[in-house]
Amino acid sequence: MTFPKTMRAMVTMGHGDLDQMVFHEDWPCPTPAPDEILIRVGACGLNNTDVNTRSGWYSKTVTDATTGGAFEDVGQDDPTWGGAPITFPRIQGADVCGEIVAVGENVDPARIGERVITDGWLRDADDPDDMNKTGYFGSERNGGFAEYTTTPSRNALAVQSDLSDAELATFSCSYSTAEGMLTRAGVGASDSVLVPGASGGVGGALVQLAKRRGARVIAMASEAKHKDVAALGADMILPRAPDALRTALGDEKITVVADVVGGPYWPALIDVLERGGRYTCSGAIAGPMVALDLRTFYLRDLTFTGSTVITPEVMPNLIRYIENGEIKPALAATYHLDQLREAQTAFIAKEHTGNIVVIP
Template sequence: MPKAYVFTRYGGPEAEALVDVDRPRPGAGEVLVAVRAAGVNPVDWKQRSGYRRPGETGERVFPVVFGNEVSGVVEEPGEGVTGFAVGDEVFGNTVAGGYAEYALLPVAVTAHKPAELSFADAATLPVAAATAYDGVRQLGLPAGATLLVTGAGGGVGAAAVQIARAFGLRVVGVASEAKKDFVESLGAVHVSSGPDLADRVRAAAPDGVDGVYDLVGGEVLAEAATLLTDRTKLITAGASSEAVAELGGARVARARTAAVLDEVARLVVNGDLDPHVTRTFPLERADEALRAVEDGHVRGKIVIEAAA
């Protein structure tokens, strides 16, 4: 039977297990994919802890397979599916988990993987890179404007810095001092996180910032907001809608379309976006991959690879 890495109840790492599962069957508008790689994201362990995305309803049925993004090869198209055939190399968001040998993908958020794009890199794009892309587009800053990115050393932050640079923006990236070299390698001006953040940003960007893309929330979001005269240019993927609305900003509005996946893949192929996959783990060591992300000190992206 196929293998999958799951959580059997809400809780901590003790709720996780590698188990045998039935091979999924695609429904209408879905494709069954033999997984080659799965991206690992903070939202994965947060969901194990009981987190729900804004607007998410319904009770989860345990065991729940971890993972929200994969790349792989189409094994079986579901009813009514056009544009995808057996053997196509694809990547996208999952219906119900991706740390597995097989996963279901909805065709609405599934794209063909360019031949120049590795399976590992492709698997990192549907969550972090697509979130970054949606946010930068949402802000709509003109070329030459200055964007402040908090949490610039993480998966979404690193992608946001690079995408903003590709759009002609100047970027100031907030991250720990340990990630200074990494953030600067992405093309951003690094500012250390911590107390008195706003003063350090003003010193780094004496002409001010035109937009804020927050990935941290809390006091960091509140302090970053003070740097803006136009709070409509304040967006977050690190705080609730209510928290950012109190500051005059908004949550990142996710497009969740195949067209966005095509765009971020194009940025990678053109050399404008490097997913920075720093470590890979086999499915049998999915626990180690998840711990690395849950510890919160990862630079770039971690990927789980399934057997071909």
Template sequence: MISVQVTGYGGVDKLEVVNTPVPEPQEHEVLIKVKACAINNTEIWMREGAYGKGTKSGWRPEGVQFPRTPGSDITGTIVKVGKAVDESMKGKDVVLFPFTSSGEPGSEHISEDMSFIGSEYDGGYAEYVVWPAELCYDMPLSNYIESAVFSVSGLTAWHMVEQINIHPGETIMVTGANGGVGSLNVQIAARVFGAKVIAIVGDLELEEKMKDLGAAHVLSYKSSVLAQEILHVNGGPIDSVLDVVGDALFSTSLEVLKKGGKFCISGSAGGQKAELDFRTLYLKHITFYGSVLGTREEFHRMLSSISEGKIKPVIDRTFPLKEAREAQEYFKKSGKLGKVVLLPEQ
């Protein structure tokens, strides 16, 4: 089969299109013919070595073992099953829960042995992939591409919203609101949990599209008076921040949060380090949350909301699998709205 492998830490030149054997499912696994695989920051940061220091970087302390096939947002059709898997699963269209873990229900994502598909396991930048049968869920939509854009970014966004315990009518600021996680943060906070969302983007030409996703107000991070604009449109401080940007908007976020406000972060595309005056933290009684991925129950609740039409796929562009380098370079450009998806059959 054709697959795309990362051969080491570095630039897109470390992505190589190769021919590899079709994997064989083990006893409790299934073989999936990949129909679509959406791109996430996770596989780019994995390739770039952003999850660690020195020569080791990955979800696990030992780092990634190369070569590795990336890709974690996967939909496809089960074409073969392991000996312990019911034959009735053959032919099912599925979306993959993106990691394994021995953690108890509700804490799978914080287990020490959490291992990610596309990092610790070969992933979906390929024509076929194997995965545990119990981690394959019915697709929430009938379309492979549309169903492939939720697994990692959607689960991360859903978990962020549940962590800060949003109540209807609260005001939530979403940074990076036009990205994969951000666009889903907007939808989940507004359409599922009933919050008033202030979406922060770069280009205000996206305003109407962001409002279509549920945003009440859309502001640009390029504004020199962003904090004042946030306070103005809300009529005062906000309840919570859902952040994927990091340093670039950190001070603004703390400035506009109310006393007792909540700040939840799941990414740092705008800078991985920031200065914090601890007096701001304790005098305003702010609660910080670090967040990535989520639980299987949250995944199930998210898929249900997608099936019910409360959360819609937001897709910017598709690429053939063989153009993975070009797709990852495009993914990193600003101004997109939604996900970029690789298609093995194109």
């Protein structure tokens, strides 16, 4: 089978505003190296990491909330999720659903034709549990905002599902992030989990996956999105930032806060945790700089866990949940590849409930 030498791709040329994303009609089409596969992209999800990496928000020189725009000072040594430089130009996009159309050396040709979704975590094949040896698809190597992409064969997971490519492209980043957070916090059926930002991609995944574990879920979201959040299974839904959170919760006893929001409201979240409660975090879209009273932390016997690099079994588990119908996609909107800037604008403005997906 022959493939085109060039393809359509949205290419990020450097850190900065939306104009750093440039659409190309004739970008070189990749070919799979040994142990890699070539995917014809059916759809690719859009996530906070795409916005934050492009803008340079991960750098410690940036202390503002995620805005999606350019920052005045972006450190060049730590502007990515891993605290390291990034090489431009770069095709971003971690959440690919598509079809394997070619394989490199050492890969079974029988994989051609498989429908797959991507595991974004690029691990050392000889030491997959070492978090210091990980990269991320669409950051440390080109991703899926293009017609074709390559990835290591082990990072392309076969999936059997009646869901559309766009629906399947909602799962990889958002749901693996959420499952990683809940795993780190040890969430189980005896827990009551508070989820700020429950209308977002990760927030909605947290609601579903915590419910799957048998936990009680209290979601927080803007009132216009309460109906959509309720459809995900939340037991109780509160406004995005109640003036008196403890009062709003009534008799609810919060044992876990699963947070990707941070920002000025953060101390209120910590104050409602029960003694021995757990706080787990994988984002700070409302701002990374927060005020912590250490007395609350130690006198209440709280446990804080950061969660970024997931364990290798998370993605195979998600595939099983998808195939068994235990979780459902929260697809908010689709945009064409050449509309990626518009898609990011809508994503940043939180115009939608759930995930935004780009179609080549």
